[in-house]
Amino acid sequence: MNILTGNDLKTGAVIWWDGSGxxxxxxxxxxxxxxxxxxxxxxxxxxxxxxAYLIEAEAAPEGIRPGHxxxxxxxxxxxxxxxxxxxxxxxxxxxxxx
Amino acid sequence: MYVYDHYDQQMVxxxxxxxxxxxxxxxxxxxxxxxxxxxRLQNGLYLQLHAYMLRVAVPYGTLSGAQMRMLGDIADKYDxxxxxxxxxxxxxxxxxxxxxxxxxLADLATVEMHAIQTSGNCIRNTTSDQFAGATPDEVVDPxxxxxxxxxxxxxxxxxxTLPRKFKIAIIASETDRAAMRLHDIGINLVKxxxxxxxxxxxxxxxxxxxxxxxxxxxxxxxxxxxxTYAEACLRVYNRYGRRDNKYKARIKILxxxxxxxxxxxxxxxxxxxxxxxxxxxxxxEPPLAELxxxxxxxxxxxxxxxxxxxLDLANADFAKWVATNTAPHKVPGYAIVSIxxxxxxxxxxxxxxxxxxxxxxxxRDLSFDELRVTHTQNIVLPHVKKADxxxxxxxxxxxxxxxxxxxxxxDIIACPGLDYCSLANARSIPVAQKISQAxxxxxxxxxxxxxxxxxxxxxxxxxxxxxxxxxxxxVDRKGTENYQLSLGGSEGADCSLGTITGPGFxxxxxxGAVEKATDVYLANKQGEERFLxxxxxxxxAPFKDAIYAKEPVNG
Ligand code: SF4
Numbered sequence: 001m002n003i004l005t006g007n008d009l010k011t012g013a014v015i016w017w018d019g020s021g022x023x024x025x026x027x028x029x030x031x032x033x034x035x036x037x038x039x040x041x042x043x044x045x046x047x048x049x050x051x052a053y054l055i056e057a058e059a060a061p062e063g064i065r066p067g068h069x070x071x072x073x074x075x076x077x078x079x080x081x082x083x084x085x086x087x088x089x090x091x092x093x094x095x096x097x098x
Numbered sequence: 099m100y101v102y103d104h105y106d107q108q109m110v111x112x113x114x115x116x117x118x119x120x121x122x123x124x125x126x127x128x129x130x131x132x133x134x135x136x137x138r139l140q141n142g143l144y145l146q147l148h149a150y151m152l153r154v155a156v157p158y159g160t161l162s163g164a165q166m167r168m169l170g171d172i173a174d175k176y177d178x179x180x181x182x183x184x185x186x187x188x189x190x191x192x193x194x195x196x197x198x199x200x201x202x203l204a205d206l207a208t209v210e211m212h213a214i215q216t217s218g219n220c221i222r223n224t225t226s227d228q229f230a231g232a233t234p235d236e237v238v239d240p241x242x243x244x245x246x247x248x249x250x251x252x253x254x255x256x257x258x259t260l261p262r263k264f265k266i267a268i269i270a271s272e273t274d275r276a277a278m279r280l281h282d283i284g285i286n287l288v289k290x291x292x293x294x295x296x297x298x299x300x301x302x303x304x305x306x307x308x309x310x311x312x313x314x315x316x317x318x319x320x321x322x323x324x325x326t327y328a329e330a331c332l333r334v335y336n337r338y339g340r341r342d343n344k345y346k347a348r349i350k351i352l353x354x355x356x357x358x359x360x361x362x363x364x365x366x367x368x369x370x371x372x373x374x375x376x377x378x379x380x381x382x383e384p385p386l387a388e389l390x391x392x393x394x395x396x397x398x399x400x401x402x403x404x405x406x407x408x409l410d411l412a413n414a415d416f417a418k419w420v421a422t423n424t425a426p427h428k429v430p431g432y433a434i435v436s437i438x439x440x441x442x443x444x445x446x447x448x449x450x451x452x453x454x455x456x457x458x459x460x461x462r463d464l465s466f467d468e469l470r471v472t473h474t475q476n477i478v479l480p481h482v483k484k485a486d487x488x489x490x491x492x493x494x495x496x497x498x499x500x501x502x503x504x505x506x507x508x509d510i511i512a513c514p515g516l517d518y519c520s521l522a523n524a525r526s527i528p529v530a531q532k533i534s535q536a537x538x539x540x541x542x543x544x545x546x547x548x549x550x551x552x553x554x555x556x557x558x559x560x561x562x563x564x565x566x567x568x569x570x571x572x573v574d575r576k577g578t579e580n581y582q583l584s585l586g587g588s589e590g591a592d593c594s595l596g597t598i599t600g601p602g603f604x605x606x607x608x609x610g611a612v613e614k615a616t617d618v619y620l621a622n623k624q625g626e627e628r629f630l631x632x633x634x635x636x637x638x639a640p641f642k643d644a645i646y647a648k649e650p651v652n653g
Contacts, residue, residue, distance in 0.1 A: 010125060010197045012149035047127050051145065068577060070516060073525075074147055078517040080445055080527045084178055084193075098578075 006052030026075035118200035142213025158226035158244035159187035163462030170454030221251035261339035277589035302353030305559035399466035405431020447475030515555025522555035524572025524579035565589035
C-alpha cells in the first residue's frame with residue numbers, strides 16, 4: 001500500500017495521513033491511490049503539513065509497516081532514546097525498525 | 099573572550115527580527131516553503147527526521163559560562179532537556195518547533211550568540227584548537243585571528259552563494275587538534291626564521307564522498323595580509339568552482355582538478371591584484387588596529403604565579419582521570435581539562451540541560467569563565483588550577499561527566515546517524531554504544547591507549563570516519579544497515595585517510611571486527627606504539643586476515 005507522510009508545519013512532528021486528517025501514529029495511516037497528489041497539494045496549501053510525500057508500506061498483522069527503515073525510524077522516534085519515542089514503555093520497540 | 103560591539107549586536111538583533119517576520123509569514127501562508135527554506139537554513143533551522151533541528155554557532159568553539167548556561171536553558175525551555183555537541187564545535191537541538199525558533203534566536207542574542215553560518219553555501223563558522231590560549235605548544239593564540247575571520251566572513255556579500263559550503267579551521271601549533279588539513283582552508287599560524295608571525299595556507303581538504311588532505315599552497319602569508327589571501331583563495335573558487343554538479347562543487351575538487359600548482363598560481367595572481375588595491379577603497383584587509391582591538395579581548399586571564407604543579411593522586415580513579423583527561427597548561431600550576439561527553443554506552447556528544455548548566459558553572463568558577471567545545475564532541479575547561487582539580491572531578495563524577503577516556507576507544511566520535519538525520523543510511527549511535535560497552539566490559543579500552551574511532555551514518559562524513567584510526571561508515575545495503583570498516587586514518591599533524599578493509603558488516607559484526615582489529619594491534623605492538631603506528635608499520639594484511647578469517651568448523 002502507499003501512504004502519505006510529512007511534518008507538521010509548526011511543530012515539525014512526523015505525521016501520517018489518516019484519510020481525513022493527520023495523525024502522529026503510523027497505524028492510523030490510510031492507503032491512498034491516485035488522489036495522493038491532490039491531497040498533498042490541498043494539505044500543503046492549507047499549511048496543515050510541510051513537505052508531504054508518498055511512501056510504500058505494508059499492512060502487517062501487527063500494524064502498518066513502512067517499507068524503508070528511515071520511515072520506520074520516523075514513525076517510532078530515535079531508537080537510542082525510546083523514552084522520547086512513541087513507545088516509551090516498550091524497551092524492545094527499537095527491534096521493529098530493523 | 100571577544101565581546102560584541104554595537105555593530106555585532108545590531109547585526110544579530112536585526113537578523114532575529116527578520117527571521118521572526120519570515121517565520122510569521124510562513125505560518126500565515128504568505129511565504130511558501132520553497133521560499134522560506136533557504137531563509138530558515140540561513141538561521142540554522144533544518145527539518146530533520148523527527149522535527150526541526152536548530153544548529154547554534156559557537157565560533158572557534160569558545161564559550162563563556164553565561165553562554166553555556168543559556169545552551170542548557172534552551173534545552174529545557176524549547177527542547178526535550180538535552181543538546182548534542184557536534185564535530186563542528188557547535189550544538190544542535192533535535193526537537194525544535196518552528197513557531198518557537200525566533201524566540202530561541204532572541205534568547206541566544208542576549209548572550210551574543212546566533213545560528214548564522216551554520217548552514218548554506220557560505221563560509222561556515224570557523225573552527226579552531228580547543229586548547230587555544232592555554233597550551234604551551236602554540237606560537238600564538240589563534241582565536242583573535244579566528245574572530246577576524248568571523249567578522250570578515252559573516253554576511254560577506256561576495257561569498258553568500260558559493261558553489262558549496264566552505265569550512266575554515268585555524269590553529270597555531272604543530273600538534274593539530276582541529277583536523278586543520280581536512281578543511282576547505284586550513285590555516286596554521288607559524289613563525290618564520292626572523293621570528294615574525296604569518297599564516298600557512300592549506301587549501302582543498304575535506305571529507306565526504308571524495309576525501310582529500312589539503313595541500314600546502316603558501317607557507318607564509320604576513321599577518322597584515324592574511325584576510326586578503328583568504329579572499330583570493332575564495333575568489334578563485336567562487337569563479338571556477340563547479341556549480342553544475344553538487345558532488346563536485348567543493349573546493350577540494352577544483353584544487354584537485356586544476357592541480358595545486360595551477361590553483362596556487364591563480365590565487366597568487368588574484369592576491370597580487372588585491373594588494374594593488376591596498377591603499378584604496380577596494381582594500382579588504384582590516385586595519386591592524388582592529389586586530390589589536392580584538393586581541394585585547396583574548397589577553398591571558400589573571401593567572402596566579404608561583405603555583406605548585408604537585409597533585410595528590412592517592413585516589414586511583416582520580417589519578418586515572420588526571421592521566422587521560424587533563425593536558426599540560428602553559429602556566430605552572432594550571433591544567434587543561436577535557437570533560438568527556440562519552441559515558442560508557444552513552445550517546446556521544448549528548449548532554450542534558452543540567453549537565454550543560456553544571457559545566458557552565460564549573461567553567462565560570464574554575465576556568466576564568468571560559469569553556470570550549472571540541473570537534474571530538476567533548477567540552478574543555480581551558481584554565482583550571484591544579485589545586486582545584488580534585489574538587490572539579492568530584493562534581494563531574496556526580497554528574498556522570500568524569501569518564502576517563504579522552505582519545506581512547508571509548509571517546510568515539512559518532513554523528514547523529516539514522517536516529518536523527520534525514521540524510522543518513524544507517525544508525526551511528528547504537529554502534530558507538532555497543533563498541534563503548536564492549537571495550538569497557540572486556541577491560542581492553544585502557545590497554546589500547548590512544549585509539550580514535552569515528553563513525554558516520556553516511557558518506558557526508560560528519561563523523562570524520564575517514565580520519566579515524568578506526569573508521570566506520572554506515573551504508574544502505576538493499577534497505578538494511580551495513581557498516582564499512584576502515585583503518586589508518588588520522589586528523590592530526592600526521593594526517594592520513596583510512597583504507598577500507600573489505601566487505602561490510604551488520605551491527606553486531608562490526609563490533610566483532612573492531613575487536614579483532616584491536617587484537618591484531620595488541621599482538622603486534624612494539625614499545626610505545628599506538629594502534630595507528632602499528633598499523634602503519636605492519637600494513638593492512640594482518641588486520642584483514644584476522645577480520646575476515648573464517649571461524650574454524652568443529653567436528
Ligand atoms: S554523516 Fe550523514 S548521517 Fe551523519 S550527520 Fe552527517 S549527513 Fe547525517
